[in-house]
Every structure is written in structure tokens, then in C-alpha cells.
Amino acid sequence: MKDRRLMLSRMETLWHPRRVAMVGATNSMSKWGFIIFTRMLGEQFTGEIFPVNPRDEYVVGKKAYKSIADVPGAIDVAVVVTPAATVPGVLRELAQKKVPAAIVITSGFSETGPEGAAVEREMVEFARKAGMVLVGPNTMGTYSAGVRLNCLMAPVSPLAGRAACIAQSGNVGTHMLFRGRLRGLGFGKFVSSGNEGDLSLEDYLWYFGQDDETSAVLGYLEGLDPDSDFMRIAPEVTKKKPVILYKGGRTAAGASAAASHTGALAGDAAVFRSAMRQAGVIVAESNKEVVELARAMELSPVPKGPRVGILTRGGGWGVITSDACVEAGLEVPRLSDDTMAKLDKLLPAYWSRGNPVDMVAVLSNQAYLDCLDLVVKDPNVDAVIGLGANIDAQTNTTLETLRDQGAMDADKLRAIEEKSQTEGDEFVKALRDYLTNSPKPILSVGRWRETPDWESGLMMIGEPEDAARMMAKMAEYGRYLAGSSGKEDRPPRRQER
């Protein structure tokens, strides 16, 4: 088991540096030393950045230094992109400068075979003796929202927020950042863990678990070290905040592909799943699900049980959602007599009279909110999936035709258009307010006008099947929390924002 007593202060520095050096920063546009350095500048790191380059006087307009030693003052973090053969020497220079943390982007170490592994082992031993933590080598970089440090290889500008992400594949991980931006999920910290020569997945998990800036931990993993203390750390974290992982290398073919690019040993899929369940870790079925689940759990409390109320504007969608809920292990209960009586008053005589609540052709936004409220408040219901809160495209195409046909004068058209726009905006706001304050989780399925999720503050899930699977996982986490706390009311009702 690792002794992590020294690690905490190094980690703090790694995620909150004020002075960062890039060893290998360059003006040569095809090199990572240019691409990443430019990204660090572009994302407006709040501290100071020092390019280290023995030849150029300036790198992308910034005064460059011939060596680490030449940089005036202390360095908190060094980003290293020089060729593999030079890295051990760079680390010695960093140690002399007493740099506490290095992010080694450079590849060509343990992932290439025994020879590279030997070099990597020596580097790590040296770094540990020098009291320096290493990210990587062979990492695709890190991101830290608090200081706006973005030293990622991938061209992504994450939305700032409170999720932390650990990725054993940089490509898969940075894709979570892309997706997060689209879905409204903000990240506080991200690390591509690379070869994990020094810092490993469980080290980051341990740190994010106690990090007050982090509300949920996301991850993509392919393998754990046989001596890993992951199973000791994970339950400590999952009691405090959701941990959502996607696992690659579940099959022999996947494991063999994983071995070729990280050297990680993939375990048996069923064993992994059962261990994760025991540790309260939420296991996602795709990269997409990781991100959407994290965002859903940021917006919603966990359900207190498996009973889902379904609200829809179209019968078929109610059918599909019912099927998906049951197939995901949820229940679609009868609504209480009281709810039914109230819905009878709100909806036309021919409504579905059951759960799913099919509003049939009732298009009013207010009716949607009223029905939603009744379903949410039903004592038989633990969670709600609401479909089709997206009707307003209707008016726009109709108005275009009226304009083309010359069938309505321009002022009247404009007035209708503005009214429709205002009503749409008001509905977004009302729905968001309702969802934000709801004591029960609500997942919304549908398209949302032109407004992206991050702007509307809502998340519209594309498929009812996805929403059902997500709700089932949220309910399972709810059960885990209830079991582990031994209380009826679990502490992390909803994450702080």
C-alpha cells in the first residue's frame, strides 16, 4: 500500500500552480511543444508561463529561457515535451530547481517494451527520492479550472465546473471534456494518467475524494495494478460523492488492445462489475453515459426507489419509455387516485388515464408543468422521466409559410413570432427552476430548440432508453448510499453547484 502522506501537498501544487514552465516549448507549429504551449496561452492560465528552449529567444511571443535553471524564481509545475532520451536529464534539472510536480507528455517509455519500462522505472525512483510527483509519462496532459491551466494535447476548451476526471486513455478522456461542454457538464480537474509510472488512477481518486472543489469523479479505466488499493479508497469516496467509471478491456479482444497501448492488465468483466457495485462505483456503458450521468446527478438528487412516473406528449414515446424502464430494472407504478383525479381535471377526457401520463395533443407549456408537478408529487413515484418538452418549433415553420403565402401581414407575423419566442424562453426558465428545486430526480428527454444545454441549464437526453438506464444507475447508487449510511435520508441529496 502506498504511503500518501507527502502526496497531498504535491497534488495541491499540481492542481493550483502559479508558475508553470514548459520544457520543450517551441515555435515549430507541428510539434506538441508548440500546440500545447499555445493552448496554455490561449486558455489564459492565471499564473505565469515560462517557455524553456535552448535555441529560440521567444516562443509564441513569450521570452524563452535556455534551461530550467535560467528561469527566475521557483517553478510549481513543469510540463515536459522534449524527446524521450532527454527526459531523465530534464528531471534532474527539475530536481535541482526543487520543482514539486512534472507533467511528462513525452511518450516512448513503458508502453514501448521492457527497455522503455526500465528507463521509466529509474525516472520514477529518481523523482520520488527528489520529492517530485510525476503525471505520466505518455500523458495527454491535465486541466485545472481554478487556475485555468490547460495543457492538453487535444483541442478542447472544457467548461469550468466541479467534476474531476481521470482517464487511462487521453483520447477517451478528452472526449469527455468535449461532451461535457455540449451537455453542460463543467470540469474542475482533468488528468490523462498516461503510463502511471508515478501517480496512478487510485492516487488521483484518493485526492479528488477529499478535494472540496470536486463534486463527482468520472473516469475511463483499462486496468488496475495488482497491488492497487483502489478497493479500499473507492468506498471512502463513493460515500461522499458519485464515482462514475467506464471500463475498457472487458473482452479478450479489448484487453489485448489495451495491453498494446498501456501495458495495463484487464481483469474479468464480471468480477470487475461486482467489485465496483460493492464499492458503490457507478459503472457506465459508454463514454457518453459517463458524462450524461454526471450531469444528471449534478442537476438532480438520487431517487429514493425504483418507481418511475413518465410524462409524455406522444403515446408511442410512453410505450418505449415504459419498456426501457422495466428492462433497466425500474418499475412503472400506478399513480395514486388523488393524482389521477387531478390529472382528469387538467387533461381532455380521452387522456391515457395511467402511467405513462400521455398528454395526447395538449400542447400548452403550462399544462406540461402542471402535469409534471402532479406526477412528481405522487407518493407512488420516486423519479420522473419527462418527454417532449419541446414543442415550439411548430410555430416557426408555420409562420414562414404564412409569410411566403402572403396570408398574414408582416406586423402581425412579427408579433406572433416574438410571443412564441418569449413563451419558449419563459418555459425554459420555468422548467429549469422546477427541475432545480424538485425533491425527486427528473430526467428530460427531447430535442431542445437551438439553445445548447450549457446555456439553457437543462440537459435534454436524446433517447428514452438512455434516460431509463441512467435513472436505474442513479437508483442503484441511491440504494448503496442508503445502505452504507444506514439512514433513510442520505446526506448528498443533491450536489452543490
Place this chain on the structure above:
Amino acid sequence: MKDRRLMLSRMETLWHPRRVAMVGATNSMSKWGFIIFTRMLGEQFTGEIFPVNPRDEYVVGKKAYKSIADVPGAIDVAVVVTPAATVPGVLRELAQKKVPAAIVITSGFSETGPEGAAVEREMVEFARKAGMVLVGPNTMGTYSAGVRLNCLMAPVSPLAGRAACIAQSGNVGTHMLFRGRLRGLGFGKFVSSGNEGDLSLEDYLWYFGQDDETSAVLGYLEGLDPDSDFMRIAPEVTKKKPVILYKGGRTAAGASAAASHTGALAGDAAVFRSAMRQAGVIVAESNKEVVELARAMELSPVPKGPRVGILTRGGGWGVITSDACVEAGLEVPRLSDDTMAKLDKLLPAYWSRGNPVDMVAVLSNQAYLDCLDLVVKDPNVDAVIGLGANIDAQTNTTLETLRDQGAMDADKLRAIEEKSQTEGDEFVKALRDYLTNSPKPILSVGRWRETPDWESGLMMIGEPEDAARMMAKMAEYGRYLAGSSGKEDRPPRRQER
């Protein structure tokens, strides 16, 4: 078993009318008689449209007629939106006018209970005696690309093409049209079958099966009539073109929801699945999958076997895709020695040396195409999943930073920007040409710049898991075709476009 001898000519008229009347067209903006009429005008039906309204002289700028009888000349199709109680009378007027087909949007018949069912039965009997076919009642309308007839309740303007869609839920069905537009799938014909009082799912399937304008049949179904001859018709169609169905009502909860909105009886999910497999029908897992599969099969031939070659720019994505392929029942074979030797020459020494082919950090578009070609031509490979053909966003963010930092002059920046744009466009074109002419199916996973699928002529699938499931279904259909034709080379290698 139905006698369909008369149906063929009626169906031809239904899908290719020249003169369409709308009974109940109105200037009252909240009514379907306004919304649908406006849509018919807006979508520029190639024939003539006659609004029938006893009070208004003009409807949305078009001269209106007091009754069907008043419309000069013959009517091919009548769209009926008047209240339920008036519909039997309207049908009598249509019969007098010898209208061969009516689309009854109006609801309030068999879906409301025994009383409505009795009225519907009488209407259908009357129509059949009069030699008139009925769509619906309680249909959300039809779309026919050939004559640009769009009489849909939903605000969707489908992409014109060669797919036909039958939907037992109008909401679910019209969503396929929305999705089709986004994914580049064009539709020739669409019908929301409604209560199926007269024309039923198997009638449309029978017609689309022999319709030369139709290259694939898509559908959402909830239930079949116990006397249905679906299982006799389906295999006749699936031998000629793909039939892709999504089934609602797989669980008791779903079936009960289906009963409440269509009265259809949902069967046992496992029985259904096995019957469909036997009939060569492709069963999709979601509405999304129906559309993406249809588009994939429009762009690609079916695989001759289950062996998938995987090309990726990021190791983790190769792992995920391998897992997903194996879990979907596909194989991830070794590549031939010849392919390996050729890849060795193309890629850096540290490439993954196996399947998946991980190009590691090789960003060149030409290298991507060259590697793709090698994997496609490998004799061990029946089909290919290519990931990450979408690198060019990189340059744009970098250039922005250079501009902000004043680190490069404006002319040079513009030149680089233009070069990047041109290279991107050329890559799209080259990739599309390659995919279009490939003798083996290739599914592409990734984001695609800003260009939507319908414009690029490519389909970028969002998730590798989706691509693997789709490929597995395509392979299963390939096996079915090979078995049913008894030949090694199956006839519908790729759909015509």
C-alpha cells in the same frame, strides 16, 4: 387473409396524388386544419390543393370550397380533419365524389373505447364498399417525396430520399423523419398508420416491398392483428430490401401503455424477436438505431462475415470498439502478415502492431486513408469501423491564440487557415469517395467539423458501441440473405441512390 388486388391502384394514388382536398382546412391558427394545411402549402406540393370549409371564402390565401361536391374536377386524396362526429358524413361525400383515398387525421374512434370502435368499423366497411382506402383514423399524416405532399401534424420537413417508414405511433415515426434529416437519411414515403381501421402495417409493408421507389422499409410497431399475414409478407420484402423495425410494448408496462393509446395487443418480446429473425427483419434497439442503420445500409454493402477491422487514432477508442464488437457478436481478427508489413511501412515503429490499428499520434489525413485502405483490403476482414477521422479542429483554436498573442502576422495566419479548410474539405471528399466505392462496409465514428451529415454525404456515428451493434445487425442480415438466396454473393450489394 386480405385480398389486396384492388389495393395496389389505390395505394399508387395515395402516394402520387395530383389533386388533394383538405376537409376542415381553416384560418384558425390553433387547429390542425390550419397547421397541416399550412404545412402542405409550405412544402410546395407539386399538384393542386383544395381547402374545404363551409364558412370561409379563403383559407391561408387559397380559395376555399363549401363542400367536397363543390370542388371542380376529381380529387385523388382527401385529408380529413373535421370533428369525429362529422367524419362518417364526410366519407359519404367523398364516396359520391369517387375519391379513392382518404387520410383521416381526426381522432376519437377505436382508441377511445367500444363505442368509437363501432363507429370506426362502420366507416371502414362503408369505405371498402365504396372502393376507397383509409389511412387512420387517428393518423398523424403522411409524406410523399415524389409529389412533395407533406400532411403531417409534426413540424418536420423530411429530407427526400428512398426510405419508406410505417409508424404505429405518429410521434415516434415523425421523430425518425427529424433524425433522418440530421443523419442524411432521405425518405420517399412515410405513413403514421393510426388506428389501422382499414390500411394496416402489413398493407403498407406489402406495397413498399414491391415499390421500386423504396429502397428500405423502416418502422415502429406496437402490435399486429392476430389474423395478420405479416409473417407471409415480411420474408418476401426482406429478400429484396432491408426491413428495420423497432418494437414498443416489449414489457408488461410497455404493452399496457400501448393498449391505452392504440388498442394494439403487444406480444411476447422473445417470440417477436425470433419470428422477426426468421423473416429476415432487422430488429433495432431504439428509434435512433432504426434511422442510423437505414442510413448505414444506404451507404454501405452488408458484410460477408463477422470479422471487423478497426482503425483508430487513439488507443483507448480501439479498446472500447474491440469490446463493443465482441459483445455484439462480432470478431476482431488478426490482420494478415501482408497487411501488417504494409502498415509497418506507413506507421511509426511504436504503432500498436495489431487489430485495432492504432495510428497513435499520426495526424495526416492521407495516412488515415492509406491505413483504411489496407485494413479494408485485408482478406481476414469483412467490415471496418473507422474512428477519429476528424482532426482538423486542432488548427483553428491554435490560430486564434496566435492571433490573440500577436505572434504571427495576419496574412500568414489567413494562408494557414485557408490551407487547413481546403485540406479538410478535400479529406471529406476523399473519404466519401472511398466509402462510397468500398466493396466492404465501413462505419465511421466521430464528430464531423461543422458540416452536417446530409451535406457531407458521410454519416459520423456518435458512439463506437452504436457502430458495433449496427455492424452486427448488418452482418446478421448478410447471413440471412446468403441463406435465403443460397448463393455466396447476395444480390442487393448496396442500395441504389
